[in-house]
Amino acid sequence: MGNFLAGKVVAVTGAGRGIGRAVALACAAAGAKVVVNDYGVSIEGAEPASEVAEAVVKEIEAGNHGAHSASAEGGGGRRVGDAVAVADDISTMAGGQRVVDLALSRYGRIDGVVCVAGILRERMLFNMSEEEWDPVVATHLKGTFTVFRAASAVMRRQGGGTLIGFTSGNHQGSVSQANYSAAKGGIISLVRSAALGLHKYGVTANCVAPVARTRMSANVPMELQEIGEPDDVAALVVYLLSERAKEAKITGQVYTIAGPKIAVWAQPRELRSAYAEGSWTPEKIADFLPGSVGTDPMPLLAQLEAMTAAAARKDRPNA
Template identity: 40%
Template sequence: MGMLEGKVALVTGGGRGIGRGIALSLAASGAKVVVNDLGAGLAGDGRDSGPAEETLAAIKAQGGKAVINGGSVADYDAANAMIEQALDTFGGLDIVVHAAGVLRDRMIFNMSEEEWDIVNAVHLKGLFNVLRPATARMRQQKGGRIISLASGSAYGDAGQPNYSAAKAGIIGLSYSTANAMAKYGVTSNVVLPTGTTRMIDSKPESKKIHDETGKWPSEHAKGTPKDPDNVAPLVTFLASDRAASVNGQVFSSYGFGYTLIEPPRTLARLEGDTAWTPEGLANAYDSYMAADMKPRPAMPFARDVDDLTPEDWTEIGEKRRYWVRKEDSK
């Protein structure tokens, strides 16, 4: 029996890339899956049922059960219909994975309002549109799992202000949902995925790789640390009963490993017995707080684990190892 036997899942953006791998993994673990995918291009344009149909066929080929939903998460009514489809088709809803997304990359000083709106509509509003009816159901049944895909770009990718803002918003919405839903047995967690997907294939340098090898970078990535399917085991675990105590957390999926990201915490404080003057605050900042200010996270985010040495790791068997910051270990 699989970890998700008897569960019903909705996966938005389940027709391609990371979402497809997640949908297949959930189904392989016993879940019945609603595969939502509009089939739009990277910029959010057009419609194509092909990707969702291919995912559906792959799930059925491995003995799983699934149906297709072709609605847009950016549409409030369409998102509600996704939840209703899960209930009508499979009689319940236990898991929501929000993987749908589009890109409209531009520097902040060149970005149009339309480029800002479409990215936030799919990523951030799309998550709200799905969670509004899903959480009402999960509250009633006193149980559920929500896994939202954000991105390391949430920590400040210079060329993706719309995407960065939307992904940071997803983290905030997930924290809020985790706090609101914990007493109902519902968890809400975030995954920052990595992997060579069609987004990488769309880059100009990828065309050269295809011309030279006959394969796109995403095809070369299969079975390697860059395979987007590496995200799926983490999401499947978080969707299971085994993860009942995991709530309000952010994980990075990178290579053949998973990193727990530290939640925000207070770091330093200046305080007085009377109100500060701006000049007095500036002087105290220079003398005390400036030295404790942490640098901005480097981009791409969460890949500092590449700098770890063999001595930093603890072997845990079966070619597996574990690392934790020494100042945080017990």
């Protein structure tokens, strides 16, 4: 990862496992000081454990992120890193604030936050309970807000910084994860709002939609062809946190990274419009709409049969 993040301070939520852990290690390998946040919970969000975040800090302090910094040391040498653990729940305002406060008290600034923490509670919409909806939305969407809120106030004063949210291809919709899809769609709108609202302060905000082998992806029914490793995702995050991405004026974007593939998602925009004389009535719309503005076919609807069959077979990528 070279010295892409030399001198920067980066906080990563959900950094104890999976993609977040790879991001924390890669940031340290690229020269950043890292706040490692993880509540240490199960996939469903239960049984918190503080050791999960501490273990990653120990890896960084021991220089075990060397594998992530092959280019930095000319062939995988060890570089002892600087990191600090915080085992808070980022779905609370106090938890998000503590992640940022720790960066400030320990390192004096915050240059980047990466909100990776997430949980899953899969259920068909017609069976989904409040206990399955609220914590999923709170962890993903509110958990991105709490950290963005605290960090952006500091970045505004600093005159710069980078906010990174984690979404999913599932923001397009899903058969049995309406809670997760709704939260992931919300994160994209939150990131775009941050990009707009903080532009004049030199702060950028972008979103990553990863596909990588982790315990979580092992539980998501999905197409198996395009999946990569957490390290691929980490490389993209390091780039987005770096001056190189700032020079390229990258903000308000959503990128998918899936093994060898990297893709940018379209900005939402009106696709087709038509105008009528006078005011609208339901009859007028019924006569007019199908032949004029029509529809925009939903790509996932075309794949519904295959997706439903995969879910029924419990096809899962290997973690």
